[in-house]
Amino acid sequence: MSYIVELAEHIQATSLGVALAESSYAFPLIEGIHLIGLSVAVGLLFLIDLRLVGVLFKNVPAIDLLRQLRPIVLGGFAVIFVTGVLLFWSEAATVIVSPAFVAKFIFIAIAGLNALYFEFKLAKQPEVLENHEVLPTNVRYAGLISLVVWSLVIISGRLIPYLP
């Protein structure tokens, strides 16, 4: 653990880390872009989840929603990733010790595994590929898990400065 903290201190002390942390425009701007990327990627994912669960867009084939929103969701995730790395760079030593930061990454891992299982297993079922209004129970659960776990990612992310 002390090695990780030391490494984080090194990252934060690099010239890029210091420049980002000390710039009065860069840091808030990157924070803002991180938030907007989140609204696009995780936000659209929430809408897809609500379709899978059976709350919204029941008249829209799930497969259309999945296929057509995918590039935009992935683009949003690319934005979150890049801005997230930059934010981490500028405050690595501060956030690494926050339990909320650790929790956030555990939830991201769970959400990622859920997404992979859905993508490579559940989404291959005929009910998903064909146009069914109500989807199989396992698909509905995957949607619900995604909704809950991504919400936990956002909540723990927002709590990072509050739980040092």
Next chain:
Amino acid sequence: MSSTFEILTTLQNTALAHAIAKSDHLVGATAQVFHILGFIFLLAAVVFINLRLAGVVLGNQSIPSLSRQPKLLIWGGLVSAVVSGILMFISAPTLYFYNPAFIAKIWILVAAIFLQFTIYRHVTNQEKPSPALAKVSIVLSVVLWFGVGLTGRAIGFV
């Protein structure tokens, strides 16, 4: 100016404001969580409707139907963000009121809500809205709602 400051100071000295300010810092954090989750739900629905309006996704689905369905996310998200936002504001009104990012955010928010009730509602109620008007609505909607997010996120840093 001094009278505004007096009103803000009075607000800051109310029992509710004291209760929020003196509460455990996790009460403030909870308000932040509702603020951000509400905003994300709102923005997700707005982005989705804009994507359909632009013809990027679900071109074979009806615009009015797709715009109506996530309405609860827009207004529910807005209520969650506004109520939690008011609680945050009450706890330190003199701090927020003169913050340039906060002032910008409120004006942009007012413009965004106005757009939502006027041109945007008109455009999304039509099966085939005029492409020019649709384009204007999309640009204004994205600029204003993203603007609310960017200026809002900057409040703590200016």
